Amino acid sequence: MPADFDSASQAAAIAALAALAATALLFLYALGLRISHILHARLRLRLQLTWWPVLADAAVSLEYAQCATLPRLADRHRPEILRQWCTFRNSVRGASSESLNILARRTGLLTLARTGLDQRALGSKLMAVQAIGLLQDQHSWSAIMALLDHQSVAMSVTAATALVDIDAPHAIPVVLPFVCRNDHWPRTQVARFLANAGADVVSGPLCAAITNGSDDVAARLLRYSDCIASGDLNKLVQRLLHERRDPNLLAAALKAARALNCADTVIALTRHKVWFVRMQAASVLGQFGTQDCIRALEPLMSDPEWWVRYRAAQAIVALPFLGPHALRRLRDRQRDRFARDMLQQALAERGVA
Amino acid sequence: MTGKYLLFGMEWLIFGYFIVLYFVYASLNVFAVIQIRRYLQIARTADGDNVFSSLDLPISVIVPAYNESASIITSIRAMLQLEYPHYEVIVVNDGSTDDTLEKIQREFGMQRFPEAYRDRIHCEQVRGVYRSPLYPTLRVVDKVNGGSKADAMNAGINAARYPLFCAVDADSILQPDSLRRAVRPFLEDPDTVASGGTVRIANGCSVRGGFLEGVALPRNILALIQVVEYLRAFLYGRMGWTQLNAVLIISGAFGVFAKEVVVQAGGYRSDALGEDMELVVRIHKLMRAAGRRYRITFVPDPICWTDAPEDLQTLRKQRIRWHHGLAQCLSIHRGLMFDRKGGAVSWLAMPFYLVFELLAPVVEMFGYIVLTAAALFGWIPWQTTAMFFCLAIGLGLLLSTSALVLEELSFHVYPRLSDLLLLFVAALIENLGYRQLTVLWRLRGLANWMRGRVPEWGVMKRSASLSQR
Numbered sequence: 055m056p057a058d059f060d061s062a063s064q065a066a067a068i069a070a071l072a073a074l075a076a077t078a079l080l081f082l083y084a085l086g087l088r089i090s091h092i093l094h095a096r097l098r099l100r101l102q103l104t105w106w107p108v109l110a111d112a113a114v115s116l117e118y119a120q121c122a123t124l125p126r127l128a129d130r131h132r133p134e135i136l137r138q139w140c141t142f143r144n145s146v147r148g149a150s151s152e153s154l155n156i157l158a159r160r161t162g163l164l165t166l167a168r169t170g171l172d173q174r175a176l177g178s179k180l181m182a183v184q185a186i187g188l189l190q191d192q193h194s195w196s197a198i199m200a201l202l203d204h205q206s207v208a209m210s211v212t213a214a215t216a217l218v219d220i221d222a223p224h225a226i227p228v229v230l231p232f233v234c235r236n237d238h239w240p241r242t243q244v245a246r247f248l249a250n251a252g253a254d255v256v257s258g259p260l261c262a263a264i265t266n267g268s269d270d271v272a273a274r275l276l277r278y279s280d281c282i283a284s285g286d287l288n289k290l291v292q293r294l295l296h297e298r299r300d301p302n303l304l305a306a307a308l309k310a311a312r313a314l315n316c317a318d319t320v321i322a323l324t325r326h327k328v329w330f331v332r333m334q335a336a337s338v339l340g341q342f343g344t345q346d347c348i349r350a351l352e353p354l355m356s357d358p359e360w361w362v363r364y365r366a367a368q369a370i371v372a373l374p375f376l377g378p379h380a381l382r383r384l385r386d387r388q389r390d391r392f393a394r395d396m397l398q399q400a401l402a403e404r405g406v407a
Numbered sequence: 408m409t410g411k412y413l414l415f416g417m418e419w420l421i422f423g424y425f426i427v428l429y430f431v432y433a434s435l436n437v438f439a440v441i442q443i444r445r446y447l448q449i450a451r452t453a454d455g456d457n458v459f460s461s462l463d464l465p466i467s468v469i470v471p472a473y474n475e476s477a478s479i480i481t482s483i484r485a486m487l488q489l490e491y492p493h494y495e496v497i498v499v500n501d502g503s504t505d506d507t508l509e510k511i512q513r514e515f516g517m518q519r520f521p522e523a524y525r526d527r528i529h530c531e532q533v534r535g536v537y538r539s540p541l542y543p544t545l546r547v548v549d550k551v552n553g554g555s556k557a558d559a560m561n562a563g564i565n566a567a568r569y570p571l572f573c574a575v576d577a578d579s580i581l582q583p584d585s586l587r588r589a590v591r592p593f594l595e596d597p598d599t600v601a602s603g604g605t606v607r608i609a610n611g612c613s614v615r616g617g618f619l620e621g622v623a624l625p626r627n628i629l630a631l632i633q634v635v636e637y638l639r640a641f642l643y644g645r646m647g648w649t650q651l652n653a654v655l656i657i658s659g660a661f662g663v664f665a666k667e668v669v670v671q672a673g674g675y676r677s678d679a680l681g682e683d684m685e686l687v688v689r690i691h692k693l694m695r696a697a698g699r700r701y702r703i704t705f706v707p708d709p710i711c712w713t714d715a716p717e718d719l720q721t722l723r724k725q726r727i728r729w730h731h732g733l734a735q736c737l738s739i740h741r742g743l744m745f746d747r748k749g750g751a752v753s754w755l756a757m758p759f760y761l762v763f764e765l766l767a768p769v770v771e772m773f774g775y776i777v778l779t780a781a782a783l784f785g786w787i788p789w790q791t792t793a794m795f796f797c798l799a800i801g802l803g804l805l806l807s808t809s810a811l812v813l814e815e816l817s818f819h820v821y822p823r824l825s826d827l828l829l830l831f832v833a834a835l836i837e838n839l840g841y842r843q844l845t846v847l848w849r850l851r852g853l854a855n856w857m858r859g860r861v862p863e864w865g866v867m868k869r870s871a872s873l874s875q876r
C-alpha cells in the first residue's frame with residue numbers, strides 16, 4: 055500500500071475536523087446573533103413604548119416640545135431614538151415637523167446626526183444625512199453637498215433629498231445638474247424630493263434644464279413634468295415638438311402634455327416613422343376632441359403596431375361627441391379586420407359593445 | 408501496484424473536488440454577505456418609496472393555471488389585493504380538465520371579451536379572453552392545453568399590457584408588498600431586465616385569504632430539511648451570483664421580467680423542463696451577444712412562499728425533474744460556456760453549474776462507491792473511508808450553517824430561538840441520509856436526460872397548512 059494513502063486520509067481528517075470546528079463556531083455566531091437580535095428587539099420595543107408617546111405629544115404641541123420634562127436617555131440608546139425619530143418625523147408635515155425638530159435638538163439628536171456624518175458604516179451615515187435634512191441643519195450644508203458625488207447611489211440621492219429639505223430654493227440649482235448626470239438615480243426618489251421642493255421652486259430650473267439639455271437628458275427630465283407648472287409645461291412641450299427630432303424625446307414630450315393647443319403638430323406626428331411616437335400622438339389627439347382628430351385617428355387603427363391601434367381606438371371611444379350609435383357605425387365601416395377588432399375591444403372596455 | 412496508485416489518485420481527486428467546491432461556495436457566501444449587507448443598510452433607511460406612485464412601472468401579473476380548482480379563487484383574491492399602484496392580473500387557464508375556469512367565471516363574474524389578442528410569441532390556440540366588470544384589473548385567457556407551463560406563460564405574455572410582467576405560480580403565496588420589492592431593482596437601475604425574489608417554504612406557516620399570516624417551521628422532517636436547502640440556494644447561491652451579474656435561475660414561482668426583452672428572446676421554451684432557468688440563460692446569451700448593458704438581479708427579501716413536498720414520492724419526482732431540466736438547459740446553451748463575450752456567465756456561472764451542480768451527484772456517488780469498495784477489498788484502511796465520509800458531512804454541514812448565519816444577519820424570518828436550533832438539527836440530519844437520497848434522484852434525472860426520457864410530473868400533495876388556506 056503506498057505510504058501516501060495515509061497522507062490522503064490525514065488531509066481528509068484535518069479538513070473534516072476544520073469543517074466541523076468552523077461549523078461549531080459559525081453556529082455559535084448565529085446563536086449569538088439571534089440572542090443579540092432578541093435583546094435588541096426588546097430594547098427597541100421598550101424605547102418605543104417610552105418615546106413614541108413623547109414624540110406624539112410633541113407633534114401636536116409646540117409648548118410640550120419646548121418645555122416638557124423628557125425621559126432620561128442613555129447615550130447608547132440615542133442612535134435607536136434617532137432612527138425612531140426619523141420614522142416618526144417622515145410621517146408628519148407642517149407645524150408638527152417644527153415641534154419634532156425642536157424636540158430632536160433638545161435630546162441631542164442633531165449633535166448625534168452631525169457626528170454620524172463622519173461614520174464609515176453606510177447605514178449610520180445614511181440615517182445621519184436623512185436626519186440632518188429633516189432637521190434643516192444649515193451648518194451641515196457643505197458636508198452634505200460633498201456627498202452628492204458619493205459612489206453609493208443611495209447616499210447621493212439621500213444627500214440630494216437632505217439638501218432640498220434644508221433649503222429647497224438653494225438646493226434645486228445645485229441638485230439638478232446631478233439629476234441630469236445620473237440616469238441611475240431612482241426616479242421615485244428624485245420625483246419625491248422635487249415634489250417636496252414644490253412646483254414654484256422647481257418649475258423654472260427644470261424647464262431650463264430640459265430646454266438646454268441633450269435629447270436624452272430632456273427626455274429623462276420630462277418624467278418629472280408633474281413638478282412643472284401647467285402653463286410652463288405646455289409652452290415647453292410645444293417648443294420641444296417643434297424644435298426637436300429625437301423620437302424618445304418627442305414621445306416623452308407628448309406623454310407629458312396636459313392641455314396642448316397645437317393639434318396640427320400632433321396630427322403631423324401621427325405619421326411619424328417610429329411607432330411609439332405615433333402611439334403617444336394618438337393618445338394626445340383624444341384630448342383635443344375635434345373632427346380633425348377623428349380623421350387623423352381612424353387610419354391609426356390599421357397601424358401595423360398593436361399599441362398604436364389600441365391607443366387610437368381608445369382615443370376615438372373617449373371622444374365626447376361620439377355616442378354609442380356613431381361608434382358602432384364607425385366600427386362597422388372599417389374594412390380592415392385589425393381596425394374593426396380593436397375598435398370592438400375599445401367599445402367593450404367602455405361597455406358599449 | 409498501478410491499480411493502487413490509481414486509487415490513490417482518485418482519493419486525491421475526490422478530496423480536491425470537495426475542497427474546491429467548498430471554496431467556490433465560500434466565495435459565493437462572501438459575495439452574498441456584501442450584497443445583503445448593502446441591500447439591508449439601504450432598505451432600513453429608505454422610506455416612503457411608494458409616495459410617488461405615478462412613476463412606478465406598471466406590471467402584468469401572469470398566473471398560469473392547470474387544474475387549480477382547489478386554490479385558484481383564494482390565489483386570485485390575494486393577487487388582487489397586492490400593494491402596488493398599477494398592475495393587472497392575467498390568469499391563463501391552460502385547458503384545465505377540472506372546473507378551474509367555471510369557478511373563476513362564477514366567483515368574479517367574468518364575461519367573454521372581444522380582445523384583439525396578439526400572437527407575438529407562439530403558443531397553443533387561445534379560445535377566448537374573459538374580463539370582469541367587477542374587477543377591471545383581472546383578465547382570464549382560456550387556451551387549449553399546451554402541455555407545459557411555458558406555453559401558458561407565453562399566452563399570458565401575449566395578453567400582457569404592461570412593460571413588466573411577473574410570473575407567479577398559482578399556488579405561490581405572496582407578501583402584500585411582493586411586487587413593490589421585486590420592482591425596486593428596475594427603478595434603481597434602468598439596465599435591469601429581470602429580477603427574482605427569494606422563495607421560502609410555506610409548510611408549517613399559517614395562511615389566511617391567500618396571504619401569509621404567521622411564520623413557523625414545518626413539523627414534517629422532509630419539509631424542514633428543504634427549509635435549509637432553500638436558505639442555502641437563495642441566500643448565498645443566488646445572492647452571490649447577483650454580485651457578479653451571473654444569476655442563471657429566477658424561480659418560476661416568482662420573477663419579474665422586462666416584457667420586450669423576453670419577447671425578443673422568443674418567450675418561454677415549451678419543451679424545456681426547467682423553463683425558468685432556460686429563459687434566464689437565453690436572456691444572458693441574447694444580451695451578451697448584442698453587447699447590451701443589462702442586469703439580472705435578485706431581491707433577498709422573502710417575498711414568495713411555496714409549498715414543499717412532504718412525501719418521498721413527490722420529492723423524488725421533483726428532484727429528478729429539476730436535475731433533468733438542469734442537464735437539458737446546460738446542453739441547450741453549451742455554446743455559452745467559455746464564450747469570449749460571455750463574461751462571468753460563461754466563465755464562472757456556467758462551468759460552476761456544470762461541475763458543481765450537474766456533475767456533483769456523479770462525483771459524490773463515485774466517491775461513495777470507490778471508497779467503500781476499496782475499504783471492503785482491503786485496499787485502503789476503513790479509517791480513510793470514514794474520514795472521507797466525515798469530510799463530506801462536515802463540509803455539507805458547514806455550508807448549511809453558513810446559510811443560517813446569513814439568515815441571522817439578514818431577515819431572521821423564523822422568530823424563536825428554538826427555530827434556529829431546529830434548523831441546525833435539520834442541517835445535520837440532511838447530511839445523514841437525505842443528501843444521499845437526493846444524489847440518487849439527481850443521478851436518475853441525469854440518466855433520464857441522457858436517454859431522452861420524458862419525466863413524470865405527478866400531483867403535488869398540499870401540506871396541511873396550505874390545504875386549508
